[in-house]
Amino acid sequence: MKNSKYIISSGLSVKEAIAYMEDNDIKGTVVADDENKLLGLFTLGDMRHFFLNNGKLTDSVINAMNKKPIVFHSLFDAEQAAQRLVIYPIVDSNNKIIDILDKNQLFDTVESSDVLKDVPVVIMAGGKGTRLYPYTKILPKPLIPIGEYTISERIINSFRKYGCKDFFMILNYKAGMIKSYYSELEKDYNLDFAQEEKFLGTGGGLWYLRDKIDRTFFFSNCDILINADLECIYKTHKKQGNKITFVCAMKDVVIPYGVVETNKQGEIVAMKEKPEFSFLTNTGLYVVEPEVVQGLTKDEFIHMPDIAQQYLDRGEKVGVFPISEKAWMDMGQFSEMESMMKELGVEL
Numbered sequence: 001m002k003n004s005k006y007i008i009s010s011g012l013s014v015k016e017a018i019a020y021m022e023d024n025d026i027k028g029t030v031v032a033d034d035e036n037k038l039l040g041l042f043t044l045g046d047m048r049h050f051f052l053n054n055g056k057l058t059d060s061v062i063n064a065m066n067k068k069p070i071v072f073h074s075l076f077d078a079e080q081a082a083q084r085l086v087i088y089p090i091v092d093s094n095n096k097i098i099d100i101l102d103k104n105q106l107f108d109t110v111e112s113s114d115v116l117k118d119v120p121v122v123i124m125a126g127g128k129g130t131r132l133y134p135y136t137k138i139l140p141k142p143l144i145p146i147g148e149y150t151i152s153e154r155i156i157n158s159f160r161k162y163g164c165k166d167f168f169m170i171l172n173y174k175a176g177m178i179k180s181y182y183s184e185l186e187k188d189y190n191l192d193f194a195q196e197e198k199f200l201g202t203g204g205g206l207w208y209l210r211d212k213i214d215r216t217f218f219f220s221n222c223d224i225l226i227n228a229d230l231e232c233i234y235k236t237h238k239k240q241g242n243k244i245t246f247v248c249a250m251k252d253v254v255i256p257y258g259v260v261e262t263n264k265q266g267e268i269v270a271m272k273e274k275p276e277f278s279f280l281t282n283t284g285l286y287v288v289e290p291e292v293v294q295g296l297t298k299d300e301f302i303h304m305p306d307i308a309q310q311y312l313d314r315g316e317k318v319g320v321f322p323i324s325e326k327a328w329m330d331m332g333q334f335s336e337m338e339s340m341m342k343e344l345g346v347e348l
Contacts (some may be wrong), residue, residue, distance in 0.1 A: 002038065003099060003100045003101065004100075005024050005026065005100075006026060006028070006029055006030050006087055006100040007029065007030050007031075007032050007036075007097065007100065007104070008020055008029045008030070008031055008032070008042070008061065008298075009031075009032070010031050010032065010033055010060070010061065010062055010219060011060075011130070012037055012060075012061045012093075013054070013057065013058055013059065013060060014047070014050065014055065014057050014058070014059050014061050014308075015057035015058065015252060016061070017029060017061040017064075018047060018324045019326070020253075020343045021044070022066075022324065022326050022327075025327075026087075026102070027043060027044050027086050027087075027102075028041060028042065028043035028044070028086035028087040028102075028203075029041070029043070029087075029309070030087070030089050030097060031061055031062065031065045031189070032071055032097060033094070034139040036096050037094070037095050037096050037097070038069075038071065038091050038095050038096075038097055039062065039065070039067070040065035040066050040067045040068075041065060041066045041069040041086075041087065042061070042064060042065040042066070042067060043066070043086045043087070044086075044229070044339050045086070045323070046065060046066050047064065047324065048116060048321065048322045048323075050063070050064035051250050051280060051322035052320065052322060054072055055278075056276075056278040057158045057250060057252040057278045058252070058276050058278065058338075060326055064290075065215075069089065070085060070094050071090070071091050071095075072089065072090050072091070073090065073091065073092070073093075074090065075090065075099075075101075077090075078090060078101060084103055085103065086102065086103065087101065087102050087103075087127060088100065088101045088102070088103075089101055090131055090190075099201055103311075103341065104283050113161065113162070113163055113232045114163030115162055115163055115258045116159070116162040116163050116164050116230060116231060116234060117163035117164065117165055118215065119157045119162075119164055119215065119216065119217060119218060119234060120164070120166040120167070120168065120208065120215060120217040120218070120334070121156070121164050121167050121168070121211060121217065121218045121220065122168045122169075122170065122209065122213070122217055122219045122220070122288075123142070123152060123155060123156075123168070123169045123170070123220050123221075123222050124150060124170050124202055124205065124219070124220070124221055124222055125141070125142040125169045125171055125178060125222040125299060126170050126171050126172030126173055126175070126196055126199060126200075126205060126224070127141060127142070127172070127173060127202075128173045128199075129141030129144075129173075129201070129223070132144065132153075132331075139174075140143070140173055140174035140175075140178055141168055141223055141293070142169070142175055142178055142222045142245060143177065143178060143181055143293065144331070146331070146344065147344060150181075151222065151223060151331060152169070152222055152226075153185075154225055154344075155220055155222065155224070155225060156189065156191075157226060158226065158227075158230075159218065160188075162230050162231055163236070164189070164218070165188075165189045165190060166189070166193050167190065167191045167192070168191075168192050168193070168194060168209055168212065169192075169193050169194070169222075170194050170196065170206070170208065170209070170215070170281050171193055171195045171196070171206035172193070172195065172196045172198070172205070173199075175193070175195050178193075179223045190327070191267045192212065194208035194209055194212075195208070196208065197299065198299065199301070200278055200299065200300065200301050200302065201278065201302050201304075201306075202221065202284075202304045203296070203301045203302045203303050203304040203307045204296065204299070204300050204301050204302045206288075206292070206293045207293070207294055207296040207297065207298055207299075207300070210293050210294055210296070213290050213293050214290050215290060216234070216238065216287065216288070216289055216290065217287070217288055217290070218230070218234075218285065218286070218287055218288075219285070219287075219288050219304070220284065220286075221284030221285070223284070223330060223331045224283055224284045224285060224328065224329065224330050225328075225329040225344075226283060226285050226323065226327060226328060227326075227327045227329070228247070228323045228327045228328075230327060232321075233247060233287060233321045234287055235244070236319075236321055237287040237319065237321070240317065241317055242287070242289075242313060242317045242318060242319040243285040243288075243289050243291070243292060243308075243311045243316045243317060244286055244287070244288050244289070244304075244307070244308045244318045244319075245286060245288075245294060245318070245319045245320065245321055246282055246283075246285075246286055246308070246318070246319070246320050246321070247283050247285040247286065247320075247321050247323060248280040248281060248282055248283060248320050248321070248322055248323070248329065249280070249281055249283050249322070249323050249324065249325045249328040250278060250279070250280055250281075250322055250323075250324060250325055251279055251280075251281050251325055252276060252277070252278050253276065253277050253278075253279075254274055254275075254276050254323070255274060255275050255276075255277070256274060257274065258271060258272065258273045258274065259271070259272045259273075259275050273282050280307070280322055282305065283323070283328045283329055283330075284330075286304060289322075292307065292311075322337065329344075332345055
């Protein structure tokens with residue numbers, strides 16, 4: 001079978017299934033038993049649904065897969081499908097897999113490069129980056145080079161792939177240096193700056209864009225790269241009617257000790273050797289509605305999670321879009337910056 005790369009074993013964990021998809025650059029897989037019979041599908045959409053329902057990375061992929069997927073019995077049936085799917089499993093009468101096609105093979109799909117052309121991007125670029133001293137004593141964090149491009153250029157380029165053309169940077173520390181750098185850079189996008197009079201946290205500086213932002217926008221820290229489907233993130237935010245959507249990565253942490261649980265009497269009720277915990281963590285990328293900007297107070301120090309909490313307290317919708325851990329690269333600390341450079345194939 002020429003497309004066997006889409007098939008994974010039912011014995012894999014969710015973590016292993018995600019790693020397999022990332023290694024093979026695919027968005028969906030067919031879960032099969034030892035006799036090559038289809039048991040279900042596991043796609044990035046299934047992954048997000050599973051994480052939002054408190055699933056764990058160590059769980060079996062069987063617990064996370066779609067057990068009742070749409071299947072086809074011929075190439076003709078797949079071509080006549082009423083909806084566009086991630087992958088198209090073709091099976092025989094006994095549910096054995098004959099072939100698997102993705103949407104590009106069936107429809108010669110060309111991904112649009114301007115799907116988010118009307119969506120602005122705001123980059124919070126005013127922090128001192130103290131965790132990266134002594135680099136940031138000389139350069140502001142947005143101008144730290146990651147290979148041949150600065151980190152802020154790499155962020156902009158990741159959005160340019162989707163057609164975003166209107167960018168804003170909120171500045172504070174070494175603002176003049178950042179402005180000077182970009183004034184001399186040849187650009188195929190619009191870049192505007194807003195400068196805080198004092199550092200206002202990761203959210204307060206948005207106030208300075210109250211007369212410039214009138215559409216739903218992406219809001220990113222200046223030390224992260226997200227390798228995920230930005231179009232899907234944006235459309236999910238709009239479909240759910242959120243005021244703010246957090247893009248969160250699923251992390252898996254192993255406690256390197258035996259953990260003991262006790263009751264009030266000091267009696268041991270459970271013992272776990274090196275337990276693993278899965279949880280969603282904030283990556284620093286958000287999708288935000290423009291009224292959030294209008295609701296801010298001038299010169300108020302406030303972080304983005306605190307703004308989100310205010311909306312939650314009022315009963316407004318604040319959502320989460322889960323991504324895999326590998327889809328999130330951070331350079332907030334030296335070790336993380338080295339990992340980012342390695343992931344991007346940049347020589348240290």
